[in-house]
Amino acid sequence: MPTVILTGLPVPGSPLADQLRSLGFDVRSAVAPRDTAAVLAEVPADQRVAVVDSGFVGHVHALRLALTDPRFDACAVNGALAVQPGARAALDEAADEPPPAGPGPYADRLAAAVEAAGTTVQRPELGTLVAAVPATTAERDAAVAAVAAVDEEAVRLRTAVKSRDGFFTTFFISPYSRYIARWCARRGLTPNQVTTASLITALIAAACAATGERGGYVAAGVLLLVSFVLDCTDGQLARYSLQYSTMGAWLDATFDRAKEYSFYAGLALGAARGGDDVWALALGSMILMTCRHVVDFAFNEANHDATANTSPTAALSDKLDSVGWTVWVRRMIILPIGERWAMIAVLTALFTPRTVFYALLVGCAFGALYTTAGRVLRSLTRKARRTDRAARALADLADTGPVGELVAAALRRLPSYTAPAFMAAGAGSVAMLLAAVYAAPFGARWPLVFAGLYALTAGAAVAQPLKAPLDWLLPPLFRAAEYGTVLVLAAKSEVHGALPAAFGLVAAVAYHHYDTVYRIRGGSGAPPHWLVRTIGGHEGRVLLTVVLATVLARDAFPVALTAAAVFVALVVLVESIRFWVSSGAPAVHDEGEPA
Numbered sequence: 001m002p003t004v005i006l007t008g009l010p011v012p013g014s015p016l017a018d019q020l021r022s023l024g025f026d027v028r029s030a031v032a033p034r035d036t037a038a039v040l041a042e043v044p045a046d047q048r049v050a051v052v053d054s055g056f057v058g059h060v061h062a063l064r065l066a067l068t069d070p071r072f073d074a075c076a077v078n079g080a081l082a083v084q085p086g087a088r089a090a091l092d093e094a095a096d097e098p099p100p101a102g103p104g105p106y107a108d109r110l111a112a113a114v115e116a117a118g119t120t121v122q123r124p125e126l127g128t129l130v131a132a133v134p135a136t137t138a139e140r141d142a143a144v145a146a147v148a149a150v151d152e153e154a155v156r157l158r159t160a161v162k163s164r165d166g167f168f169t170t171f172f173i174s175p176y177s178r179y180i181a182r183w184c185a186r187r188g189l190t191p192n193q194v195t196t197a198s199l200i201t202a203l204i205a206a207a208c209a210a211t212g213e214r215g216g217y218v219a220a221g222v223l224l225l226v227s228f229v230l231d232c233t234d235g236q237l238a239r240y241s242l243q244y245s246t247m248g249a250w251l252d253a254t255f256d257r258a259k260e261y262s263f264y265a266g267l268a269l270g271a272a273r274g275g276d277d278v279w280a281l282a283l284g285s286m287i288l289m290t291c292r293h294v295v296d297f298a299f300n301e302a303n304h305d306a307t308a309n310t311s312p313t314a315a316l317s318d319k320l321d322s323v324g325w326t327v328w329v330r331r332m333i334i335l336p337i338g339e340r341w342a343m344i345a346v347l348t349a350l351f352t353p354r355t356v357f358y359a360l361l362v363g364c365a366f367g368a369l370y371t372t373a374g375r376v377l378r379s380l381t382r383k384a385r386r387t388d389r390a391a392r393a394l395a396d397l398a399d400t401g402p403v404g405e406l407v408a409a410a411l412r413r414l415p416s417y418t419a420p421a422f423m424a425a426g427a428g429s430v431a432m433l434l435a436a437v438y439a440a441p442f443g444a445r446w447p448l449v450f451a452g453l454y455a456l457t458a459g460a461a462v463a464q465p466l467k468a469p470l471d472w473l474l475p476p477l478f479r480a481a482e483y484g485t486v487l488v489l490a491a492k493s494e495v496h497g498a499l500p501a502a503f504g505l506v507a508a509v510a511y512h513h514y515d516t517v518y519r520i521r522g523g524s525g526a527p528p529h530w531l532v533r534t535i536g537g538h539e540g541r542v543l544l545t546v547v548l549a550t551v552l553a554r555d556a557f558p559v560a561l562t563a564a565a566v567f568v569a570l571v572v573l574v575e576s577i578r579f580w581v582s583s584g585a586p587a588v589h590d591e592g593e594p595a
Contacts, residue, residue: 001026002048004067004082005039007106010054011140019060023068025050033106037095049091050082053105057143058131059152065124066131069242072122076111079133081121083114090117105133129155157182160240167328169338173232180229181236191238195251198230202259206266209348212273220266221349227259228341250580253518254511256337261286261507263344267353268500274352279499280491281357283506287483288361290510292368294397294476297517299375301393302386302472334367379469386467394466396516396526397475400459401537407459419464423471426461429454430481433542437485442492443550451546454481455539479513482538486561489549493557501561508569509541515576524579531575535568 004025006017017027030036036051043049050067056079066077073086083091094113115121130147134140160181161174184194205223208216235252238244268282332339343363347356400408411422429450436450458481461474483506490502512535516526526532536544541564548560 002050002067002082003028003043004050004052005030005036006052006054007031007033007036008054014054014057016052016054016056019063020052020067022060023064025067029054036106036110037092040092040095045088046085048082048084049088050080051091051095051107051110052081053079053107053133055105055133055140056080056131057134057140057147059129059147059150059155061152061156062126062129062131064242065126065129069122069124070244072120074111074114074119075122075124076107077124077126077131079105079107079131081107081111081114083119087114087119090114090119093117127155127159156240160236162235166336166338167332168342169232169336172342173229173338174236177229177232178236178240180233181240184233184237185241189237191234191243191248192245192251194230194234194237195248195255198227198234199255199259201227201230203262206262209263209266209353210269210273212270216270218349220263221345221347224263224341224345224348228338228345231256231259247581249518249522250576254514254576257290257510257514260289260341261510264357265500265503267348267356268503271353276352276354277499278354278357279503280487281354281361283487283490283499283503285357285360285364286503286506286510287480287487288364288368290483290506290513291476291479292364292371294479294513294517295368295372295375295473297521298394298397298472298475299379301397301520302390302466303379303384305387305390334371335363340364375472376470379472382469388465391465391467391471393520393526394472394475395462396520397513398458398462398466398478399475399513399516399532399538400462401535401540402533403455403543404459404462404537404539407456408463411460411463414463416464420468422457422460422463423468423474425457426474427477429457430477433481434484434488437488437492437546437549442489442494442554445550447546448550451485451543455543458539478538482509482542485542486545489545490557490561493549493554495554495558497558498561501558501565505561505565505568508565508572509535511576512568512572515572519579527575527579531571534571 002025004020004027006020006027006029009031010029020027028039028042030039040049048067052063052067056063058077058079062077063080066075066080067082069075070084072084074081074083074090076082081091091110091114094110094117097113111121128150129152130143130150132139132143132146134143157178160178161170165174201223205220205227208223209220210216234248238248264282264286268279271278335343340360340363343359344356347359398404411418433447433450433454436447440447458478466472466474486502486506487499490498512527520526535541544564545561548564549557552560
């Protein structure tokens with residue numbers, strides 16, 4: 001049970017102790033600052049502990065934000081400080097010292113001492129919420145009046161919604177999903193349970209679509225929207241009740257893709273029942289969406305901590321964002337998850353799977369071109385210095401396997417001015433590889449030459465630190481090469497089951513790439529090297545796919561793709577689950593751009 005230490009003389013009639021107990025704290029007292037260390041010594045080091053001034057006046061939710069958020073080792077508002085075990089030593093040391101001199105509550109001075117010792121202290125934005133330690137009776141009366149003047153529940157509901165979200169989500173989902181989140185919180189439901197319900201609903205929707213009947217398509221569209229409402233609700237519930245967890249971060253990071261890709265598969269199965277083969281369109285939609293996301297992730301990782309990170313293009317973007325309506329237009333045209341799922345649901349209910357995939361391909365292609373063009377312009381016009389961490393993140397996103405590593409190691413000692421040439425060669429080999437597998441008959445041997453060239457140049461492209469303005473394009477180009485090769489060869493084989501098997505293989509590999517992204521975003525680094533080597537790296541999988549298409553009979557190709565998909569899925573999922581449920585995994589939830 002977490003403990004809170006109230007410091008200073010108790011205030012008659014103050015509801016503070018009851019408020020803290022309502023948040024799940026065991027309340028203890030330390031009248032004088034020098035008594036705090038003795039009380040701290042009685043609290044186990046593996047428990048959360050807080051120090052709050054007895055004169056604190058404020059909203060319960062302000063205390064909740066400061067004292068119960070599990071994402072930070074230390075967190076504080078005026079008059080209150082809480083630390084987790086990771087910052088406990090810093091708090092103990094600060095409490096053992098003579099009380100820091102200066103005005104203000106003792107808890108604030110402890111927070112300053114903890115921060116000075118090297119621990120980051122998170123200070124949440126309170127907005128209209130009150131957190132004060134009045135010095136006089138008049139100030140206390142004013143603070144109590146300020147608390148009464150603010151509707152705490154309205155603030156809590158409002159802040160449960162992402163500060164940046166898509167148009168459809170903001171205006172058609174969040175106005176009521178936040179109340180569903182509150183309903184769930186009051187009944188003890190957790191975000192993970194809501195996330196799981198969203199996944200199950202989406203899988204049922206996919207099963208309905210797989211029936212190939214009009215009634216099934218209508219039910220699938222409705223259930224997909226219900227799944228999306230639950231998908232919004234789980235994050236809002238986490239923010240409403242501060243129920244963040246490492247498992248929740250993993251589920252939140254991966255289930256959106258699992259739901260969407262399962263629905264694509266359901267649509268393809270339903271279309272097949274009606275005699276229409278759209279597996280190539282389903283796989284193309286998945287590839288386009290994944291590559292677009294990798295563009296976003298790679299660009300953000302390359303530039304989020306760069307110095308002098310400005311450009312005329314970014315200035316123009318900021319200027320456009322200052323005009324209200326342009327913000328929503330620019331968010332809608334990239335087809336974020338809310339708009340995308342709404343479009344899929346409506347088109348599924350009214351039209352055919354082929355129509356759904358055509359709309360997806362056109363809409364996602366436009367969004368990808370728009371965002372990629374903007375990022376290229378920003379990269380070319382800004383004079384930013386990329387950090388070593390960013391270069392390392394891009395190298396990890398590249399997903400280079402044993403073949404590429406050997407090439408990179410052999411070329412690493414070459415002068416740095418060779419890097420642009422190798423980067424251009426790597427990008428050019430992507431186009432040559434895809435052109436070769438597309439132009440050659442299935443089973444032809446000469447695409448092996450281009451697959452080998454791709455593996456060599458892909459390794460050369462990452463031999464030097466990726467610090468050039470456009471190096472962030474390498475990961476999405478490698479994704480396009482790998483996924484595109486699998487799609488083209490499966491389609492050209494013209495064998496029953498080849499495209500569904502290719503869909504499964506790309507889905508398994510895409511999961512690995514998303515898992516890599518979210519580990520890097522959480523500050524834990526990429527998956528271990530043994531995992532990347534075991535599944536071959538992108539260049540190894542390209543070589544394997546082309547070799548299989550060359551040496552195997554047509555009928556054996558789908559079996560080989562299926563075996564590869566099962567192997568990759570098992571290895572990646574086992575390691576991913578081990579990582580995300582471990583104590584070292586970060587509780588990072590997506591609060592940024594709509595996916």
